[in-house]
Amino acid sequence: MKPLSKLISFTVLGLALTTTVQAADLPGKGVIVRPVQSTVAEEMFQTVIVDKALQRLGYQIEPIKQVDYNVAYTAVANGDATFMAVNWDPLHATKYKRAGGDKAFYRRGYYITGAAQGYMIDKKTAEKYHITNIAQLKDPKLAKLFDSNGDGKADLTGCNPGWGCETVTNYQIKKFGLSDIVELNEGNYSAIIADTISRYRNGKPVLYYTWTPYWVSGVLVPGKDAIWLEVPFSAIPNDPKADTALPNGKNYGFRMNSMRIVANKAWAAKNPAAAKLFAIIKLSVNDVSAENLMMRKGQSSEEDIQRHAEGWINAHQALFDHWIDEAAKAATH
Helix, strand or coil: CCCHHHHHHCCCCCCCCCCCCCHHHCCCCCCEECEEECCCHHHHHHHHHHHHHHHHCCCEECCCEECCHHHHHHHHHHCCCCEEEEEEECCCHHHHHHCCHHHHEECCCCCEEEECEEEEEEHHHHHHHCCCEHHHHHCHHHHHHHCCCCCCCEEEECCCCCCCHHHHHHHHHHHCCCCCCEEEECCCHHHHHHHHHHHHHCCCCCEEEEECCCCHHHHCCECCCEEECECCCCCECCECCCCCECCCCCECCCCCEEEEEEEEHHHHHHCHHHHHHHHHCCCCHHHHHHHHHHHHCCCCCHHHHHHHHHHHHHHCHHHHHHHHHHHHHHCCC
C-alpha cells in the first residue's frame, strides 16, 4: 500500500465519486445528521470519513461540533447529536455507562482497532540505565533523570483532564507507590508534549504518556526513539479484576483500545442504512497516525483534513463503495 501522504497528493477537492447507489434510491434523503466529537483536533479525520460516507447515502450533514467527551456522550444519548466516531473502548466505559449505555446508544462493530497507550521513555536513557518498568522510578537516582524543574521528582507528561486517560494515570501513580517521586503534569497535552519533544531533541531524558493513533509516535518512534514501559501489575480504577497484560506477557498498564461509533439509539432504529454503515466501516490505526503526522507538520486546517479524507477515500474507493452498497441494502430489508 502506498503511503497515505502520497495517496492524498493525487486527490482533488470536489472529486466526483462513483457508486452503484442511484440518487433516487438514497436512504438518507431529507434526514439531518449532527456529528459531534471531542476537542482533540486529531480525531476529526475519522469523523469526516464517516460524514462523507453518510453524505453518499443522501444524509444532510451539519458541521461537526467539538465538545468535551462527557458533553458529547450526553448529547448523543439525548438526541441533541446523532453520532460520535471516537468512543474509546474500554477507556471510556464509565462515560458510556453514565450517559445511558446500551439503552441510549447504538453501538455495533469496531471502527478502529489496535489503539495502544501507556508510558514511554527515550530509548537512549532506557538502555543506559536498564529501565524497563515504571516502578523502577522509585529509585530517586533514576527518577531524578527525568526531573525538568529541579524538584528531584520525575516529570511525567500526562493528558488533558476530562479525556479519561488522566483517571487511569493518576490512579496508577498512586497504586504503584510513585506519588512522592513522580510529578504527573496535566493540562494542554499538545503544549506539554511539544516541550517534552524539545527536551528529547536537546539530548535530555523524557518520560511521557501517549497513545496511538496519534502523531507523537511518528516523531518519537517506538523502538527507534523511545520504548514502552511496563507496569508492575494491572491497575484500573473501579475494576479490581482488570488484567492489562498482553498475550506476549508484556503489561503496559492499559488494555488495547478500539474506537467505536456510538449513535443515538432511537435515531439509528429509524435509519437502518446509517446503522449498517456504523457497524461495518473500518479505518486503519496506521492511516490515522499518518494523517495526524501531516497535521503536525502544518496541514491542520479543516480544509486540510477534508482533503486528507478525500484522499483516503480515493485510495480505498472499491472498499468505500462496498460499504455504501451494503448500507443502502439495509434500508430495503
